[in-house]
Structure formats: structure tokens, C-alpha cells
Amino acid sequence: MTNQHIANTIKEVKLLLGESIEDALYQDLQVGTRNYSLDEAYEFKRDLLESANKVRVVLLDQALEDKELEAFADEVNIPLLGLVSHEDGFLPVIVHTGKKRRINVHLVHPNDLEETTLQEVKDRLIKNEAGELVLMGAFSYRSLVSEHDENEVPKDLSPVKRLFRLLGEEKRDIFYVFVYAAFVGIVSLTLPLGIQATVELVSGGVVFSSIYLLVGLVLLGILAAGGLQILQMTMVEYIQRRVFTKAALEFTFRLPRMKVESLTNLHTPELVNRFFDVLTIQKGLPKLFGDLMSGTIQILFGLLLLSFYHPFFVFFGLVLVLTLVLIFRLTGPKGLQSSIQESKYKYKVVYWLEEIARVLNSFKISGNTNLPIKKTEYNVNSYLLHRKAHFRVLLSQYSYIVLFKAAITGGLLIIGTSLVISREITLGQFVASEVIIILILSSVEKIITYMDVIYDMLTAVDKISQVTDLPLEKVGGIDLRKDEVDRGFSIEIKNMSYAYPGSEALALKDINLAISCGTKLCISGPNDSGKTTLTNTLAGLNHKYKGMITINNYSLRDLDYINMRDKIAKNVSQEDIFEGSILDNITVGKPQVSVSDAIEAIHMVGLSDKVNTLPNGLNTHILSGGKGFSSSFVSKLILARCLVKKPKLMILNDFFHSFQRSEKEKLIGLVMDMSICTVVAVSNDPAVMSACDRVILMDDGRIEADGSYKELLAAGHLKDLVND
Incomplete structure (x- = not known):
């Protein structure tokens, strides 16, 4: 066994994870010649772990009973690594699920892979002291909100870029959520279209059986939209779980490997409190991918449908979009900054409470002291000050929309009435357009109302980056013989x-x-x-x-x-x-x-x-x-x-x-x-x-x-x- 086995194993694992390994990194894994004897399985495994870390792959141990192996290999969707006894000592083995859930097994040699079966290697897998099979699951590691260069120097990313980086890890499922939201947006428009058709049928004296059929179709559309929303909620739930799991694993991976010097002026337990912002992101995801995404799509489809009724509604759409852009452009940066400052003092309050709990006996022995209350009062007042500033931003955004909504609703009623009187649109189109406009304005109002969720998520990724931006120690080097x-x-x-x-x-x-x-x-x-x-x-x-x-x-x-x-x-x-x-x-x-x-x-x-x-x-x-x-x-x-x-x-x-x-x-x-x-x-x-x-x-x-x-x-x- 040599380090060539390690290099080939890591290369194959990267390919199975859908990634490639750079030639320079692959050559680096092969630098030097290290031979492993039969009693050096632990050293080989340790070097395998370190080499995997170099290429951003995390290997996690999983101990199994013999009878559990096949079911476990069939259930997981990641490559599994193990060591099997061999005439020359031991060899790495890779187990992964291929097409049609077929379990593929390969032994890693210095120059190639040897295909085999799970049954052939099962009895040769090296076990731990408890007699359990030990496999390692391989995960591709990428920081959720941080990005570092080759020297572990963090790149200066804005909170918006950090949030997009986090969401980019879930782009496939987010695409499905977007598709569901698009269908929900389209199906939800069956209500105004159904109302338009119903009004026109009634005004035209059409028999009631046609009206009943139309009402049935409208109700069917509402039920279909509800079903799609359930699927959308399910996908968002899966994303929430993965974000939490990835964040927990990233914190666990990074904390023991951080450079001690980077923590000189930090209290590490307090720093880890930033993990609670992962929960903030979790809570924000349903609103982001549910109400906010559906509302945005509903606005787009609504404006598109209105444009077919009359050219005036195209002008309305442009005014609406420009108004939203102007509101976010003028108030967005201020809202984000006030949210970050508010969060800063929120953590200071928690830190001081932790300090009181940590040195509880010191305050008891000190007798009559108001220091705990005094410092708490200062931190809470600072929090409330910045919370008030943040709330003013949210209030101003909502006030602009309320005024805009009142002006648009009144203006469209007057203009819509004149268009009906001049017979440029029908009565049914007028009623439908008003319903669509109300839906659009409600969606706009919903987006503005949920802006605090967006600010909280942007603040959360900024706080999490205070941990994940810290540099790690170098990986690899010379092993002492x-x-x-x-x-x-x-x-x-x-x-x-x-x-x-x-x-x-x-x-x-x-x-x-x-x-x-x-x-x-x-x-x-x-x-x-x-x-x-x-x-x-x-x-x-x-x-x-x-x-x-x-x-x-x-x-x-x-x-x-x-x-x-x-x-x-x-x-x-x-x-x-x-x-x-x-x-x-x-x-x-x-x-x-x-x-x-x-x-x-x-x-x-x-x-x-x-x-x-x-x-x-x-x-x-x-x-x-x-x-x-x-x-x-x-x-x-x-x-x-x-x-x-x-x-x-x-x-x-x-x-x-x-x-x-x-x-x-x-x-x-x-x-x-x-x-x-x-x-x-x-x-x-x-x-x-x-x-x-x-x-x-x-x-x-x-x-x-x-x-x-x-x-x-x-x-x-x-x-x-x-x-x-």
C-alpha cells in the first residue's frame, strides 16, 4: 500500500460526487512515496482523511453490523469507503449506488480499479475492536457562506452574495420550488379569468349549466394550486433540513482546525452562538420560497395578463416595477445596516447573560452590586435603539406601498370605468382586471411586509460568516516515520x-x-x-x-x-x-x-x-x-x-x-x-x-x-x- 492508493481513491470519490479534481491537487496527493504495512491501517486511514480534506471532501465514520451492510449501502446516496484485507496487506474499497439502485463495488489499485461485488468483499472488510464494519461516507464540502483563497484568506463578500452562495448549494431543489410556484401563480389566475367568463356568460343570458361547469373548473384550479403549494412546502422542508445539517457539519469541521492565533481576541464559546442564526435562515426559507416567491411570480403573470386587456395596463406595470425598485434602492441598504447593528447588540445581551451565569458565585460573593443590571441595561438600550431604527425603515417601506396602493386603486377604478364606458374593454374584463390588480397589489404588500425576513436572513449569513471566515490550519505535510x-x-x-x-x-x-x-x-x-x-x-x-x-x-x-x-x-x-x-x-x-x-x-x-x-x-x-x-x-x-x-x-x-x-x-x-x-x-x-x-x-x-x-x-x- 502506498500513497498512490490514496490519490486514486480521492480522485474516484470526487468523480462520484459529480466533481473533478484539479491536476495540481492530484499531483500534490502523489508527492513523496509512503508505504503502509499491514499494521498501519490507522495511519493509512488518517492520511486518507487529510488528503480528502485538501480537496474539500469530508469522510465520516459509520460502524455497522454485518447484516446491516447491504441495506445501508442501498439506502445512502453517497460513496462509501472501507478497507479490505488483501494478500499484500489491505486495499481501499469504494461502494456506491449506480443506475437502477445497483450497488457498485470497486477495489482501488495503484493504476486502476477492479470491479467486484459486495458479497465478495463483505467478509474481508477490516473491522474495529467491537467487531463492527467501519465504512466512511464521503461528502463534498463547500462553505455555506464563506469563500477563501488557497492561503485561507477570506474573500470580502457582501451579505447578498453570501445568501446567494448558500442558496446556490440547493439550486436543483430551488428550481423545483420555482416551477411549483410558477404553476401556482398560473393556476391562481383561473380565479379572475373565471370571474370574467362568468360575468360575461350571465350578462349574455347563457344557461346556468355552463356557469356551473365554469365554477367547477375554477374550484378545481384552486384545489390544484393548493396541491402544488403542498409539494412546494415539502421541498422547502427538505432544504431547511439540509441547511441545518450542512451548517452543523461545517461548524464541527472548522472549529477544531481553526488557527489559534485568529481566536486571540475572541471568546470562542460566544462566537459559536452565531450558529443560532442558522435557525433564522431555516425560519426564513418558507417565507422566501413560499409567500415571497409566489407573490413575485403572481405579480409577473398578473402584469402579463393585464397587458392583453389594454395598453394602459402596460404603463401600470412599468410604474409598479419602477416604484418597487425605487423603494428598495432607497431604503434597502439602510434597512440591512440597521438589522446588522440590531443583531450585534442582541448577541452582546446574550454574551453578558452567559458571563453572569459563568461567574455566578463571583456576583453572589460580591454582595450588593448593580453591575449585572447596569451592563444588561446598556446592552438592551443599545439593542432597542437600533431595533427602533430598523423598524423605522420597515415602516417607511410599508407606508410608501400603502400610499401607492391607495393611489393606484383609486386611479384604476376611475380609468377602468371610463374604458368600459368608451367600450374599449368589456365589463367582464373590467371586473377581472380589478381582481388581478388587487391580487398584484396584495402580493406587493406581502413582499414589503416580509422584507424584515429578508433583512434577517442577510444578517444571519453575515453573522455566520464571522465563524466560517476564520482561517484554518494548513492540511498535510511531512509525516514523522x-x-x-x-x-x-x-x-x-x-x-x-x-x-x-x-x-x-x-x-x-x-x-x-x-x-x-x-x-x-x-x-x-x-x-x-x-x-x-x-x-x-x-x-x-x-x-x-x-x-x-x-x-x-x-x-x-x-x-x-x-x-x-x-x-x-x-x-x-x-x-x-x-x-x-x-x-x-x-x-x-x-x-x-x-x-x-x-x-x-x-x-x-x-x-x-x-x-x-x-x-x-x-x-x-x-x-x-x-x-x-x-x-x-x-x-x-x-x-x-x-x-x-x-x-x-x-x-x-x-x-x-x-x-x-x-x-x-x-x-x-x-x-x-x-x-x-x-x-x-x-x-x-x-x-x-x-x-x-x-x-x-x-x-x-x-x-x-x-x-x-x-x-x-x-x-x-x-x-x-x-x-x-
Whole structure:
């Protein structure tokens, strides 16, 4: 197995999704030669996922029982990927539904595809530890409202273009909705035409049987229009579901891959609140594709029908269209801007309420304080101010239409009457034209009334883009070979400096440091000395540094970040415990980590007895931030998460300070005994410093001293950090 199998698999999947792959991207997938042995199925799958991401294809796992495979393959309409055992190791297999719901199966070879059947490969599909078949569904990924260049720089799109981009993803179903709306518009005109014919039949003294037949046809037209509207509503419902699903998947896909530097001045949980604007879009779609589209089509067909009655009605149509264009041109931009400002303060209100809930005890302990009410009042008043401005725009638009409607209705009654008297149109045509005009004006009024829906949808896509415009980390790079990883990580830093985005001050200044494989290094120093910034940069979280960082002689810039981080463990804050089971919080869903690995890690940190006494054991549900558990339990859980990866580089930021002395010594010994693991610990604790091989002292972004704990202590470098 080689990376040529990956390139061919991705190319075939793109074709099955109705897209082609650019030659440059296809060649890029084939760069370098990587061979995969039989026990490297996980590495192959990971590289397949990354290569798919490069060409905007998302692969999602689906575990199945053997008996479910055929039914599942027949039900889905997307390509499915799996791995089958082969005499040379394993091969990718692609399963997809072709014409007449025929299930097509192809094995991917370096130079061609081999057609086979589902029955032939079923027993050879590679399974997970639970004995389930694991297939990956392939979806073409395209951002709903954002567009980026090859360097992940977002393009500046207006809210209107963003909305059209979102709707463009559903153009086929929108076309069907448009067709249904057109038929509804045509059929709805049977009412005025029927009235015209009925009036003319009655005035002509025609027998009532003909009138009954005509009335029956009119009623049939009304029922047909209702049936078409039901089909239209059904199609819109499908579009609503897909928009929600695509938005949820896009947020899930993008959030873990965002550049940390782009989030420096943002509070990510608050930023994700923009997802609620997807619901705004959902609610707006029925009105956009229902009432607004039907009203627009009804106006067009109505004006077309009126033009056959008398040339004057052509003039009426032009005046109507020009009036609408003028109203939207004069008030539209102002309405959109006021809607965006209104939404801005709406989110500020929600954010402040979330902050109150987050630090609830702080406000309780503070006693008598009016800060929560004061800030809420300010944000609500700002919201109401912009809401009022937005409402004035809507009110002005509706007022113009009311005045226009009154003038047109009165004028047409007078002119229509004179046309009947002068016998330029018949009485039936006059009645029908008035009914059509009333329908047209009602449609115009409906469009104006629903303009707030359009503004809300445009504002929604603008808010969603605040998340989807954020750049992602690069995909792909050099994978560290297994033999290189097995001997541990050696790190070399030369002349490295770093400044946070938007800041001219350097957080790290001319850092030079060499760490050999298996070294236990402690980084000490006062606050704001650059310790955390340095460790974040080593973990590949800060990208815009100057100078050189290498891991095992590979430049950090060239390495595949995902592959590299598979070998790196870094402790996080207690807030990074997510809602889920204890097992989920240890394994974080990594497929190569087994339950037995998690049990071993729990035992190593001394949590076995505590976890085993819980009613649900490893499946015990834990709340966000570990609420309900002690801080030491949560800290040990985080350490277990680090250990279960069997890392080659472990980074611990101020981890041991919260433990009592006996526990601290035990855990420090546990970490320091990991022979092939390079450890970088940030701490001013003498127990940690003395356990490490080396200590570096940082101050103001520079390395001020480097040596053993005893050497630095004797030289007086640690006098401000360590008590005598």
C-alpha cells in the first residue's frame, strides 16, 4: 500500500460526487512515496482523511453490523469507503449506488480499479475492536457562506452574495420550488379569468349549466394550486433540513482546525452562538420560497395578463416595477445596516447573560452590586435603539406601498370605468382586471411586509460568516516515520521570536534552545515571561514565529500538524473537560486508543478505585469543566488523557501545584520515569525543577539561564522564585 492508493481513491470519490479534481491537487496527493504495512491501517486511514480534506471532501465514520451492510449501502446516496484485507496487506474499497439502485463495488489499485461485488468483499472488510464494519461516507464540502483563497484568506463578500452562495448549494431543489410556484401563480389566475367568463356568460343570458361547469373548473384550479403549494412546502422542508445539517457539519469541521492565533481576541464559546442564526435562515426559507416567491411570480403573470386587456395596463406595470425598485434602492441598504447593528447588540445581551451565569458565585460573593443590571441595561438600550431604527425603515417601506396602493386603486377604478364606458374593454374584463390588480397589489404588500425576513436572513449569513471566515490550519505535510517517533522527540530552536497578532511587542525574543530525546526540561520564570507562549509554539499552536524550530531535524513548518500532535500530549485547563463520559474525556474519540489503554492510564494516575466505585464506571457522565468532581480528580483525568496517547513529547503547564505533597511526588515520578518521552514542564515548584534534568529560566521573553536546578540555585538565578 502506498500513497498512490490514496490519490486514486480521492480522485474516484470526487468523480462520484459529480466533481473533478484539479491536476495540481492530484499531483500534490502523489508527492513523496509512503508505504503502509499491514499494521498501519490507522495511519493509512488518517492520511486518507487529510488528503480528502485538501480537496474539500469530508469522510465520516459509520460502524455497522454485518447484516446491516447491504441495506445501508442501498439506502445512502453517497460513496462509501472501507478497507479490505488483501494478500499484500489491505486495499481501499469504494461502494456506491449506480443506475437502477445497483450497488457498485470497486477495489482501488495503484493504476486502476477492479470491479467486484459486495458479497465478495463483505467478509474481508477490516473491522474495529467491537467487531463492527467501519465504512466512511464521503461528502463534498463547500462553505455555506464563506469563500477563501488557497492561503485561507477570506474573500470580502457582501451579505447578498453570501445568501446567494448558500442558496446556490440547493439550486436543483430551488428550481423545483420555482416551477411549483410558477404553476401556482398560473393556476391562481383561473380565479379572475373565471370571474370574467362568468360575468360575461350571465350578462349574455347563457344557461346556468355552463356557469356551473365554469365554477367547477375554477374550484378545481384552486384545489390544484393548493396541491402544488403542498409539494412546494415539502421541498422547502427538505432544504431547511439540509441547511441545518450542512451548517452543523461545517461548524464541527472548522472549529477544531481553526488557527489559534485568529481566536486571540475572541471568546470562542460566544462566537459559536452565531450558529443560532442558522435557525433564522431555516425560519426564513418558507417565507422566501413560499409567500415571497409566489407573490413575485403572481405579480409577473398578473402584469402579463393585464397587458392583453389594454395598453394602459402596460404603463401600470412599468410604474409598479419602477416604484418597487425605487423603494428598495432607497431604503434597502439602510434597512440591512440597521438589522446588522440590531443583531450585534442582541448577541452582546446574550454574551453578558452567559458571563453572569459563568461567574455566578463571583456576583453572589460580591454582595450588593448593580453591575449585572447596569451592563444588561446598556446592552438592551443599545439593542432597542437600533431595533427602533430598523423598524423605522420597515415602516417607511410599508407606508410608501400603502400610499401607492391607495393611489393606484383609486386611479384604476376611475380609468377602468371610463374604458368600459368608451367600450374599449368589456365589463367582464373590467371586473377581472380589478381582481388581478388587487391580487398584484396584495402580493406587493406581502413582499414589503416580509422584507424584515429578508433583512434577517442577510444578517444571519453575515453573522455566520464571522465563524466560517476564520482561517484554518494548513492540511498535510511531512509525516514523522515510525522509527523516528519510537526513539523520541529531539527539539532545536534557533533565533526564534514571536509576537501575538495585532501586537508589536515581542512575546518571545531570540530564543535558542536544544532538547535531546528523553530530556526532562523545566521552564521557570516570573509571570508574563513567555513560558506558555513558548510551549504553545512548540505544540504547533502559534504559527507566525520567526526563526527556526525543528523536531527530529524536520522543520515544524513542514510537518503535518495532525500527525505530529498524535505524538504530543499537553495538559489543558479544567474548563477543557467536555460534557460526556469519563471514557470519552480520556480517549477524546481517538480510534487507535482502546478501552484497555484508558484503564491502564487511569490506573497509572491513581484513579482506578474512584472510577470503579462510580455506578457507571468509565461510562459515568461528567459535566462541562468536570463540575461535580474534585479538582484533583479532574487534574488526574487530564493527565490520564495525556498518558493514554503514549506521547513522545509531553508538555505540562503548571500542572502539579494543586496536589498535596505525597500525590505530587508520585505523579512527578510517574512523568519523569517515561524514558523515551521528552518532557517540558512549566513550573516554579522546586519539586518539579529538582526532578528535571535541566531548568531554563525565562524573563521578558528571553532565556536568562540554563542548567540543572542545583546549578541555577547556587548561582542565585532562582532566588526570586524559590524560598531558601
